[in-house]
Amino acid sequence: MLKAARNPLAYVASRWTPTQRTLQRATLTAVVMSVVIVVTGGAVRLTGSGLGCDTWPKCTGDSLIATQEMGLHGAIEFGNRMLTYVLCAAVGWAIVAARSTEPRRRGLTRLAWTQFFIVVANAVLGGITVLTGLNPYSVAGHFLLATALITVTVVTWHRAREGDGPPRPLVGPRVRQLGAALLVASGVLIVAGTVVTGAGPHAGDSSDVPRIPLDWDSVTRVHAAAAWLVVALTLALWAFLRVVDAPDGPRARTRDLTVVLASQIVVGYAQYLTDVPELLVAVHLLGSTLVWIAVLRVVLSLRERGTAPAVAAPPEAADRTTARPEAPVPSA
Secondary structure, three states: OHHHHHOHHHHHHOOOOOOHHHHHHHHHHHHHHHHHHHHHHHHHHHOOEOOOOOOOOOOOOOOOOOOHHHHHHHHHHHHHHHHHHHHHHHHHHHHHHHHOOOOOOHHHHHHHHHHHHHHHHHHHHHHHHHHOOOOHHHHHHHHHHHHHHHHHHHHHHHHHOEOOOOOEEOOOHHHHHHHHHHHHHHHHHHHHHHHHHHHOOOOOEOOOOOOOOOOHHHHHHHHHHHHHHHHHHHHHHHHHHHHOOOOHHHHHHHHHHHHHHHHHHHHHHHHHHOOOOHHHHHHHHHHHHHHHHHHHHHHHHOEEOOEOOOOOOOHHHHHHHHOOOOOOOOOO
16 A cells, blocks of 8 residues: 555556557547537627636635626636536546556557646636736636646547557658648647737627627638648648549548548638627637647557557466466376
8 A cells, every 4th residue: 555655657557557448539539629629618608608616716805606696607607617627537548558568658658748838828828818807818827727738638548559669750851741741730720810819809708808800800800711721731631642642541631630620610701791699600610629639649650659559467367378288298
């Protein structure tokens, strides 16, 4: 028990080895929860519940949890805070599964721990956002940190399904450069989206919440131009992959990205033409996370590290499978 108290992860790893399927499920659960927390955070803003709990880390100055007097807004904001614990559980499962693999995969474990530190940092920034009355710049930073979490969870999930060797490119340098340009343009698109949100009508609360002092129509057009640049780069990448007869993986991931982008553009223009209704904004927010995940999968598919290492059997199981009956002693 003393060993378990000193290093609980090492203690668990000495007694449990996850299967490859369990490892993949653990890392995928962290991806799903990182998307869920973004969407529910958007629901808080779109319902005007951003200050439903008017302080942090408590919900009010006198209560740690939402009270009946705080109404629906308090319940929504407090519920989103509680989902952070679910996210922590998902990230914790990924950490334990990565640490317990045999043979040990230190790079995968570091990626899993990075998720935890991003969650902690974003929780603190979320508290600052509440304490500053939903300052639009801290709100934007809150979303960008959530996007960083999605990035690390997706990379961790991908790394869990491949080996630990040095990356080997599957395409030529021109295609890899195009993939890098797509990644940068998508990052610009996400940052521009936070500016649109910060200057737009959905402030997150019915009180007098400050907005980014920019013309909303102008920043929306910049955001749209960035979206079309991402589309153009995606189509160019798809064409290059067909010309060079690239492997099926990169071509399939690029095709997935094209479908997600098309859906996102339709939703984006629909919300712009209908005065940004809350439901379409929520769908567009979900779409932005899916676009970023699809872009990451495209870039990651352009190289490989071999197959995931075979999970070693626990010592007891190994003893059982390798034991052989003793050969009979020949009679004299």
